[in-house]
Amino acid sequence: MTSDASRIIDVAVLGGGPAGLIAAQRLAQAGRSVVVFEKMPTFGRKFLMAGRGGLNLTHSEDFERFVARYGERAGPLRPMLEAFTPADLVGWARDLGQETFVGASGRVFPKVMKASPLLRAWLARLEGLGVSLRTRCAWAGWDADGALLVDGPGGREAWRPRATILALGGASWPKLGSDAAWTGVLEGQGAKVAPFAPANCGFEVSWSAIFRDRFAGEPLKNVRLACDGRRARGDAMVAGYGLEGGAIYALGPAPREAIARDGYATLTIDLRPDLPAETLERRLSGARGGQSLANHLRKALKLSPVEVNLLREAHGLDLPSEPAALAAAIKAAPIRLRSARPLERAISAAGGVVFDSLDGLALRSRADVFLAGEMLDWEAPTGGYLLQACFATGVAAAKAAEERLGE
Known part of the structure; x- marks a missing residue:
């Protein structure tokens, strides 16, 4: 058991993901005693999951455009x-x-295209700074005297940090620790x-059995999507349940909000965004002869079988010939x-603690408690924006905690 005296520390960080770990690093570099509590057996599980696709750390685009990706939450996130x-x-x-590199899309990745080497080096750096890293330790709130309660392998412990940072994650991928x-x-x-x-x-679509099975x-390559006034361009993927992929994610909350309002959302797909309708019409006006419509579309416009059959799913089996x-x-x-995929299968989650109910990043009822990461009410598309905001809010929480300790 940890002695009562040793539980009096400068900062307790609850949550061992990017937001919590960067906050711990900043505070330890400032000379503060820090303990990080993580309820899972290992740190950074969702960080490692993100790394399976290459670990898109951030994005290299113009900063103003970058900030705009956070939509209605760009205001509170901008200073961070x-x-x-x-x-x-x-x-x-x-x-x-x-070392990192910038991909063709402007996304930034580690050259090794993995999260594990970065996480190992990071944890070693934290240990070198004197940060105490404790796993299998779940936050249990506060007791009547205001002590921080942590349920660990040895039972419940009461800690008395001078400041606390909560970086407990949102609600996506709960099996990795973010269960809200x-x-x-x-x-x-x-x-x-x-x-x-x-x-x-992804979103559910009532595909025909033939289309779904085949x-x-x-992939749907280089398409333009529109939904409820929002537009995006890129690639999407046909799934057995419906549609998913980067271009879908870039539409942000628009499909979700349309479904909540109307019971469904209409996604409009432009299969040839680089060609105006007049050019398509001219190419389709060539002699068709005895070839099928599918072959005519393939030869005239290079439409793939999945694109041709998607048109039939959208417009009916009898496509216009004119x-x-x-x-x-x-x-x-x-x-x-029809509906969004379940929260436990989403890459990230919208929702969380509303900025307006905080004083900066501090709880109004407990000025020594600061929030960071996906606990906060913000969302962004994939492309490096998710990790960047987790890091930035973690750094901001550490700064606020250091100012509090300085007082």
Whole structure:
């Protein structure tokens, strides 16, 4: 058991993901005694999951465009992103021995395309700074005297940190630790928590059995999507349940909000965004001869089998044969989205503690408690924006905690 005296520390960090670990690093570098509590057996589980696709750390685009990716939450996040920029994140990775590169899309990755070497170097750096890293330790709120309660392998312990940073994650991928079990405790402290909803997720579509069985797993390359006033361009993927992929995620909350409002969302797909309808019409006006419509579309416009059959899913089996109408169908194929995929399968989550219910990042009822990461009410598309905001809010929470300790 830990002695009562040793439980009096400068800062307790609850949560061993990117937001919590960067906060711990900053505070330890400032000379503070820090303990990080993680309820899972190992640190950074969701960070490692993100690394399976290459670990998209951040994005290299213009900063104003970068900030705009956070939509309605760009306002409260801007000062934190300005204080810890994408360039700062790249420099942090380099300091841990991990050089990065910018991909063709502008996304930034470690050259090794893995998260595990970076995480190992990071944990070693934290231990070298004197940070105590404790796993299998779950936060249990506070007792009547205000002590921080942690349920660990040896039972419940009461800690008395001078400041506390909560970086407990959102509600996506709960098996990796982000189960939002903290919601009730913080609501009891007066924090307003917006309900969690899946973000960066796929959507259910009622495909025909023939289309589903034949084309599940096929990509839709370089398409333009529109939904409820929001537009995005990129690649999507046909799944057995519906549609997923980067272009879908880039639509942000628009499909989810349309479904909540109307019971469904209409996704309009432009299969040839680089060609105006007039050009398509001209190419389709060539002699068709005795070839099938599918072959005509393949030869005239290089439409793939999945694209041709997607048109049939969108417009019905009898596609128009007149060139102008067929061109219009290709430029606007409507697909009805029935529902978002479950929260536990989403890459990230919308919702969390509302900024307006905090004083900066501090609880109004407990000025020594600061929040960071996906606990906060913000969302962003994939592309490096998720990790960047987790790091930036962690750095901001550490700064606020250090100011509190200085007082």
